[in-house]
Amino acid sequence: MYHVFVNDKPIILTTKVEKEDGFKNFLLSEVNIGKVIKLLNATSLEAVRLIGKKEDKLLKKFLKLLPNVVAGGGKVYNTKGEVLFIFRNNKWDLPKGKTEGKETIEATAIREVEEETGVAGLEITKPLDTTYHIFKRNGRHKIKVTYWFEMTTTFEGELFPQENEGITKVAWLSPKESQEALSNSYANIKILV
Template sequence: MYTIYVGDKPIILTTNVEKETNFKAFLLKSVNIGKVVKILNTTDLNAVHLIHKNPDKLLKHFLKLLPNVVAGGGKVYNANNEVLFIFRNNKWDLPKGKIEGKESIEETAIREVEEETGVKGLKITKALPTTYHIFKRNGKHKIKITYWFEMKTKFDGKLYPQEKEGITKVEWLDDKASQKALNNSYANIKVLV
């Protein structure tokens, strides 16, 4: 099973056929993804289920429906066990960005965290779940696939929000502040924090 977000509503890729309650179900092979996005954005349904009989092909088939944008990002901890958050588009988020050239996804994640926050000395400690969400740019829907990594740093210098990327704040947040920030964040970030 996979979850792809449209805003805060999920598209669930599944092999299970269930009775529709507060969701609508479609066959993955014949679905009109534009229609699904519109349903999630304009109705009070909680989710859409896309069904395929082969669990190994769920994601592969889904990713063919729209252009893919690949990104890397980090959930960064400092020496005080605080998590690095950015504030962009009036929401709290974790730093991330698109892959460039021939860099590895790990290199992308580290570069993007550095560029968006000014934090240096990042070390990847483990991979985190990959997230998927549909967004619209220039009138076209795309699927963003973000590979996330847990990172640690001893950096305790000044934080610099990358303003040209629309980031207005960068802050280290403790557990309590992180939970509060998640009240004004994205569904796929809540999965990670």
């Protein structure tokens, strides 16, 4: 089962048909993705389920429905066990961004965290879950596929929000502060933190 978010509402990719209660079922093979996005944005539906035949083919089939944007990001810990957050579009988020040229996804994740926050000396410790969300740019819907990595750093310098990317604040948040920040964050970030 996979979750692809439209704002904070999930499109759930599954092989199981369940009785509709707060959500609608559609066949993945016949779905009009534009209609599904509109339904989630314009109604009180909590979710949409796209039903496929084979678990191992759900994501591959879904990703063919819209253009994909590949990104890398980091959940960064400092030596005090605090997590690095950015504040953009009036929400707390984790630093991430699109791949450039032929760089590896790991290089993308490190570069984006450095650019968006000013933090240096990043080291990847392990991969985290990949997240999926649908966004609209220039009138077209796309799927952002973000590969996340847990990272550590001993960096203790000043934090610099990348203002030209709309980031207004960068902060190290304690575990308690992180939980508070999640009340004003995105559903896919809540999965990671």
